[in-house]
Amino acid sequence: MIEEIVVSVLLLVGCLMSLAAGIGLLRFPDLLSRMHAATKPQVLGLLCLVMALAVHVHQWVWVPVLVLIWVLQAITAPVSAHMVGRAAYRSKHLRPQTLVQDDLAVVVAAAQEREDGEDPAHRVAGAPAADASRDADTPQDAPGAEPGHASDPEPGPDQPPRP
Amino acid sequence: MILTVVFWVCGVLLGLGALASVVRLVRGPSLLDRMIASDVLLVVIASALLLRGVATRELISVPFVLVVAAVAFLGSVTVARTVASREEGES
Numbered sequence: 434m435i436e437e438i439v440v441s442v443l444l445l446v447g448c449l450m451s452l453a454a455g456i457g458l459l460r461f462p463d464l465l466s467r468m469h470a471a472t473k474p475q476v477l478g479l480l481c482l483v484m485a486l487a488v489h490v491h492q493w494v495w496v497p498v499l500v501l502i503w504v505l506q507a508i509t510a511p512v513s514a515h516m517v518g519r520a521a522y523r524s525k526h527l528r529p530q531t532l533v534q535d536d537l538a539v540v541v542a543a544a545q546e547r548e549d550g551e552d553p554a555h556r557v558a559g560a561p562a563a564d565a566s567r568d569a570d571t572p573q574d575a576p577g578a579e580p581g582h583a584s585d586p587e588p589g590p591d592q593p594p595r596p
Numbered sequence: 597m598i599l600t601v602v603f604w605v606c607g608v609l610l611g612l613g614a615l616a617s618v619v620r621l622v623r624g625p626s627l628l629d630r631m632i633a634s635d636v637l638l639v640v641i642a643s644a645l646l647l648r649g650v651a652t653r654e655l656i657s658v659p660f661v662l663v664v665a666a667v668a669f670l671g672s673v674t675v676a677r678t679v680a681s682r683e684e685g686e687s
Contacts, residue, residue, distance in 0.1 A: 441602040444650065448609035451643055454636050455616025464628055467620075471632050474613070474639045482646040486658075489650045495658065502662050509669035513635070516676035521628050523680055 436488060443485035450478030463528045464521045468514055475510045479503060603651050610647065614640045631675045638668040 450473045457470020483499045521527055522537055529535070617640065620633040642664045645657040 437598050444606045448606040451613035451640050452609045455613035458620040459616050471636045482643050486646050486650050495655050506665045513669050513672035516673055520676040520680040
């Protein structure tokens with residue numbers, strides 16, 4: 434009886450998380466808040482359902498597999514959310530007025546500034562090395578296909594044909 | 597007796613969540629919105645597999661939950677990288 438109640442509560446909480454994620458996906462205005470809603474069933478909902486299964490099935494053999502499922506999900510969910518959030522920020526898929534604080538703007542601006550400052554130095558330092566390797570290997574090579582140009586932060590107009 | 601009712605209620609809740617994520621998947625304005633919606637849909641599928649395992653006391657669906665979790669992670673990371681590199685190439 435107690436086991437039934439525990440399993441019922443865990444199942445209901447876990448499934449309510451999925452419903453909450455669906456409602457949040459429909460009603461939230463921009464991408465970052467939708468990501469916030471989507472995280473709920475990924476961690477807490479799955480934890481509740483896995484615990485319900487572990488309580489309901491009286492076999493200790495399956496407990497490590499269930500723990501592995503939840504740990505894998507809990508490790509990979511922040512990674513994918515981080516990458517999606519960065520891609521959304523870079524491609525301007527968010528409303529800046531909904532942000533309370535924007536720490537990434539400072540970092541992006543500093544990186545852009547550093548990149549712009551280092552741009553001529555890279556060209557001066559990279560050009561002789563590329564010329565030397567070109568002279569050593571094949572004198573008549575395509576000018577854009579040198580490995581020394583791969584680290585250039587600002588690719589020239591002859592870069593796109595490179596595979 | 598209680599559990600049978602709970603199973604039906606949970607099935608309805610999961611169905612509503614899946615329906616809402618499918619609506620967002622169709623309507624989503626950008627590719628990343630659709631990606632998040634498909635991520636939620638995969639989590640709902642994993643939850644349904646676990647619910648089936650509880651309902652039937654069979655654990656044959658547990659490895660598939662693992663596979664679904666791995667597929668969701670790989671898919672979202674791949675799409676995020678694709679979107680990021682495409683935007684960087686355009687600008």
